[in-house]
Amino acid sequence: MIKASLLIMVVLTVLIAMGLRWREQRVPQVAARKRLDLLARGKKGLDRWITAAMLAALVTILVLGGLHWLNVWQG
Numbered sequence: 368m369i370k371a372s373l374l375i376m377v378v379l380t381v382l383i384a385m386g387l388r389w390r391e392q393r394v395p396q397v398a399a400r401k402r403l404d405l406l407a408r409g410k411k412g413l414d415r416w417i418t419a420a421m422l423a424a425l426v427t428i429l430v431l432g433g434l435h436w437l438n439v440w441q442g
Contacts (some may be wrong), residue, residue, distance in 0.1 A: 372427055379423035380416070411413050 403411065 372431055374432075376420075376423050376427045379426055380419045383422050384416055384419035387419060430437075
């Protein structure tokens with residue numbers, strides 16, 4: 368079960384990070400901004416991955432916790 372939750376978390380983190388990057392590129396205010404220096408780009412990328420990991424952890428906890436409680440309630 369631990370391997371499954373880690374796999375789910377990794378896959379969700381990558382998918383959510385890709386979605387956040389796609390969303391950032393589609394917002395006109397962000398896309399029209401000038402090129403950032405190396406430090407600003409690194410900070411922006413790190414922030415995106417941390418946000419994606421947080422959302423993936425939350426979704427994983429909710430899904431696996433819900434499955435656990437369904438199992439408990441069924442007996």
